[in-house]
Amino acid sequence: MEMDLGADQVINPEVALKACQEVLLMDKLQNREAPEQRRDDQQQQQQQQQRFADPTEGSAPLWLVSPDACSIKEEDEGDEAEEEGRLHRDPSPPPRPAPPSLLPAAAASKQSWLLRLFESKLFDVSMAISYLYKSKEPGVQAYIGNRLFSFPDSEVDFYLPQLLNMYVHMDTEVGDAIRPYLIHRCRGGITFSLLTAWLLGAYSSDMHISTQRHSRGTKLRKLILSDELKPTAPPPDALVPVCGSPPSSPPRSRCHRRHNSSNTDSASLFSSAGPAPAEAFLSPTRRTHHRSKSDATTASSEPGSGLRRTGSNPKVEAVHEEPERLRPQRELVKSLLGIGKRLATLPTKEQKTQRLISELSQLNHKLPARVWLPTAERQHHVCRIPHTQAVVLNSKDKAPYIIYVEVLECKSFETSPVPVRIPETRIRSARSAENLDCGGASDANNVGMMSEHRAGSFSTVPNYDNDDEAWATDDIGQLQVEVEAQTSSSDNISQFSVDSITSLESKEPVFIAAGDIRRRLSENLAHTPTTFRRDPEDPSAVALKEPWEDKVRRIREGSPYGHLMNWRLLSVIVKCGDDLRQELLAYQVLRQLQSIWQQERVPLWIKPYKILVMSSDSGMIEPVLNAVSLHQVRKQSQLSLLDYFLQEHGSFTTEAFLAAQRSFVQSCAGYSLICYLLQVKDRHNGNILLDSEGHIIHIDFGFILSSSPRNLGFETSAFKLTSEFVDVMGGLDGDMFIYYKMLILQGLIAARKHMEKVLQIVEIMQQGSHLACFHGSSTIRGLKERFHMSLTEEQLQLLVEQLVDGSMRSITTKLYDSFQYVTNGIM
């Protein structure tokens, strides 16, 4: 376990482990009075944990070692360990480096069952969190708090909501145990700091206002946002190649940081209103432009022109102070949320969309900057928001919107230089070449067009506006690029049939058939993927229907940054006025189930989408790509779901249709189970997406577990299974429908095996929460019961049959759909 972590860990796992052991020992000593009772408790817990944690290796029980024997041993060495243990219970410092030679001896000598579990390979973050939550022993809590350092960051990150909720709402001991880890990670990274601050804010909001102000969570949040938690060590993948060893000279590393930021952060305009000096990192286009500028100024600078000033940006000097670490990103989030709030005040979708576009274009002036999308996998800087692509999503009174974001990937957004701004108009001139390419796609009839095009491009050169020298030189440079681009595409031209080229040279007339033109027109129109009609009341339909690849290509073509190798397009939904904490909970459960199903090799398909909680009423959502809602499908295509599948994927027997059908069934099974387990409600067609591969994806987990919309008692069925769905699966007697039921059964069996992992996520979040999904006292019990631990597999099969049967015949689903249609216009 230690080996594979070593590479990118700041904390030496050995050190952490040693610290853990010491704490544990001390704990034993302190609680010597009642060891028996406690041991029983823990043993029970452990047995249970063990049973579900890893059934494959569960056959080798670890607790066979006699507990009495080792506890005696521990007592012997306890005294000297206590002192060291104290040191480590002090929350502030991260564990000190210790000679690794101590480790084997210590490990060999202390054979406690709990310790063995904690040291075993089976002990993962999930178990750590579980023990942290359940154990009432400060020692165990402290041990786990320290042990957190040894887990990979990414694994702990998954449980960040749980950790923070415990930190906010549970007793002091738990908080003290977690705090060092949180502080350490906050020092390590801006992302973690911000995520932690946002979540702390969100989870503290359920407390009473008077206690909230002085609560631990609020204090920690303030500490983070005050930006006092600067890294004491260089961040993990900073330029220092040594790992595991403490930084040799902090002053030097600070210098390094400052150097970077003076160059780059001054360019990040979120820190100041001044324009970017940004002379340091010039892209090629920029450089040529600069040359022309200096040429122009020297050309005109006669002896008398003494008025030298940085004409375009007179305020350069003011920007050089080091900006706060977190500020650019916080400003970005603030402005995005601000836009959302302002949009909500506008009455029509059209106005909202226009307003959104204009606001985003203002935002664009301040990019690129040291900002990034926290939902993304890889490190990057946001360089541009293609504002015209943003759309307002359908919502009755809020104004969620989706934006597309151009980013440039980088090694580390904290240390890599911020990319230099490229003016909007500097689109690659290669665009015209690309158009030529697609224009000349082997169609012989295009030849005339093509060669004319070439001729045209040359003839424009002498005609070009030659008003004055500077303008002309500037432009001819540009033109040359264009001409080059076009000659490079002349390879294509040469591939065309020889006779048409010669015919053009000999000036003989070329004839074309009107029928061909007409045919090409209808063919071209047929070949373009089916698009939705533009509807001012539903602007998102068109935007979301466009295949992601097409969108990326299109935006890349229109972007001044598009030519850069590390250019990527991301997207994000900004939500204002919605509490996303439940969504986050649902996401975690979905992720957990997904990994369980993957582990158990059950082909159920679900798509958990990332959630960023920024406060109790705002946040961001990672959009599901290439997906439109069933409502939009229905409204735009006016087809039944099956007919839509046939239209999109081909007739019943085609490969494409069958693949899409399989995707549909697998995703239906996945989400049926999710809906059943989590009691997901409000399942109207606007909340179910259909992606281009045929998967359905449920979105909007606003009503789960104990909450249901308006408590009307609709939707009593286990999950949504309409006859349309069954039709796509090939009818009630079809193989695919049987497959569907089988998948649900397999999924349920797999989920049951790992119930604890799922339960734990929900249970911890219930702590101190006022969320509607935890309303009442039976939430966890109900959830537990739905896993049906007591049933045999045969009984389970029967249960699944009943569930499916019940859902299908449920009138309430249908009723609910028509209810939605009447109240919200959702088909």
Next chain:
Amino acid sequence: MSQVEKKAGLLRRTSSSKKPLKEKVVLMYDEIFAKEDPAKNNPRFWDELFLMKVNLEYLESKLESVDGEEVQRIQDNINSLFHHCIQALGEEHQIKVVNALQTLCALFRGVHQKNKSASGFDIINMLMGFDKAEQRMKDLMERLDSLLCGGGSESLKSLCLKLLLCLVTVTDNISQNTILEYVMINSIFEAILQILSDVSSRGQHGYDAVVLLALLVNYRKYESVNPYIVKLSIVDDEPTLDGMGMVVHQALTEYNRQYKDKEEENQGGFFSTFTSMVGSMFIADADEKLSVQTNEAILLALYEAVHLNRNFITVLAQSHPEMDIPTTPTTPTPTTPTTPLGTTPPSLDIILCFYLLICCVVMNNPELPLDPNLQTSNLLITFLKYASIVMQDTKDEHRLNSARLCLIILTCIAEDQYADAFLHDDNMNFRVNLHRMPMRHRKKAVDKNIPSRPLVCAVLDLMVEFIVTHMMKDFPMDLYMRCVQIIHKLLCYQKKCRIRLHYTWRELWSALINLLKFLLSNETTLLAKHNIFHLALLVVNLFNMFITYGDTFLPTSNSYDELYYEIVRMHQVFDNLYCMVLRVSTNTGQWKEAASKVTHALVNVRAIVNHFDPKIESYAAVNHISQLSEEQVLEVVRSNYDTLTLKLQDGLDQFERYSEQPKEAAFFKELVRSISLNVRKNVSLNTLSQGVLLKEFSTIS
């Protein structure tokens, strides 16, 4: 000193009987216009002079009245005055600076009025002396630059700009203003940019700065390297360009608003009912009332920015929430120092400041709740609306110039790839309310619910609107040519990028066919003045674009059928046109070649007519229908494509790029001349209220 007193005493005595008392400053002016060095007897003469309130009229008239010989005599004193003016600009005492600026204004003006015929060199000599001119002007420009860029009083900055405007417009023809050579060498460009980049200074001085820039760019544009052109073409600082765009946007918005107000005034009253009763004879009167003074200066600035700076194109699409500017601002915002001198009517200035102030507030305060009725607008939309108003009536010279300039700007926009990209951007949809001329044969579509569409639709609408409304005896051939060329350029872009615009092309087709019809029926009168064949060729080639390349940019298959339907339906027009051009091209005459080009261009249209006409007739005969419905004709068209062969014509998707020189040079020269006159007229130093300045500076100094 004693002499002065004596003199004063003498004057006082005489004046007591005839004239009122002479001001001290006037006496001092008189001293300057005397032979001797005024400082000889009073070493503090110049210091005192700039403490006096300037008497512009007197100084100017005095300069005017000096005749040839006297000039020689007093040149040293005038040189000295000029020199001291410049020195006074550096004074801490702001009153002195103000007076010096105004004195300079008077000097420039007076000298020029006097020497209308004199060469620029004489004027320079008279003002500064040849040997010192370079140094003097360098000093002057540096002082002005530091005043404009410094943190001093806004009124001072405003005065500096007025002085510059005054200097730039003293001659009718800007290129003959030799003093500007020094303004070229000692560039004030950076100062202008700085004013535009800053929100508050833009609000107060933006208009003057933009007009000044537009004029400076036009100094000897075609003869020499103008550093302002060079510099303007490479500006890429977005806040600055945006600021420039904002100033233009505000000015045009204000114009549109004034027009709309007048229009509503007219419509609501008794007058409109009266005109509708009596008929067309009073429409002219109504139009008169509707005309609002056009603003070519700001349009010229827009043109130069679009034409010279390709980064400016982005500004066109930059959206700003369109503010409903209050018609009468109830409280002129007290924080804004009103500009003492107005090139623009003061009301506009105040509104502008008011508007910009609101903008600032909105920008600085994102939490401010916004009026839900606001429509997002951008410079291009405002410009299109403006153009639609200006183009309605092209009878008078100013409006004709404005309309022409609008079309030239649109030509530049249509040629720019980036501009085309956002014009055709499917995600940028706007409702653009173009103004339509009330005409007898059509009802004015009041508040017709315009769908939200890509901006290019509005451009096309505007072109169609122009085409159908200007077929008159006094045919604006030049405008028509530009109009059709703009459409052509847009089509070329659509073809190249395969953009299928959902536009009702039928309206365009029928407008174009009607245009051909008009050309035919007025052949003789038009031919006397214009080469109508060139226009006819362009129009026919637009049809050829649709016929041969329709598959690349038409939105639906049906639209291609409709094109054929429209051609066949109006075949008479094409037949007549063919007859006419054939006739002219077979005769020998000056139009022979031009006409024969049209005959060649018509080959495909004629092929279509000749192919489908018999088919339709036989269909009617077979089915015994006298009048075929549209659907039936379309059916015939659809089923008979395959037997029709078309000829591929060369160069349909090529166009001559816009070039200012040499074609447009004369137009711009005249335009700049008229703008200069207008600006000069409006830079009225008389409106200067010393009171305001005194009040302001008494607290400062």
